[in-house]
Amino acid sequence: MAIHHALSGEMIDIRPLGNTIRATQSGTLYKTQHLEVFRMVLFAGKEIPEHKVVGESTVRCLEDSVEFSIGTTRDILRAGDLRCLAGGVTQSLLAIEDSSVLVTLLLHGA
């Protein structure tokens, strides 16, 4: 099923998914020419290997915890933690528990 993209001003529920997390897909919640907001659902043990995001971004952990590496530095991002990142940063993620994170991406480039 295609994930609904919100319109400007529409209310979007980003509360923890809890028991429904295993039935929830990652997906874009809002997208325009310059901005994309998406929720990434990561089951325990899931890894997003090293990659670079072109534009600036923010990553907020919505529930549970993910290991978030920038280059060789590993940190744990827990619910309520936010990270803002310059464009072009080499990063990777590893879900410690079933987790969800909210990513806000600037699409104008680095």
Next chain:
Amino acid sequence: MAIHHALSGEMIDIRPLGNTIRATQSGTLYKTQHLEVFRMVLFAGKEIPEHKVVGESTVRCLEDSVEFSIGTTRDILRAGDLRCLAGGVTQSLLAIEDSSVLVTLLLHGA
């Protein structure tokens, strides 16, 4: 006291302020040429009158609840609710309880 601005990759705690909310100021957490992230602390009854934000923005309620009006439409934004907004939208806020919201602002213009 000046509020610390985070660097790219720095961990920022945006958990609910709870008992410390009355001792916390609104402030910018991260700012670059294209992006500003700030936490707005609004004590119960505090109003941000009608205004327009030039660029696109996202507003996430971190704790408690605020009345968030777009034009003449009033909604309640509760903890865990997110709203993404096009630039130039006429909006106003009214805190129902002592509340905090996280605002992400694109600075490139509408």
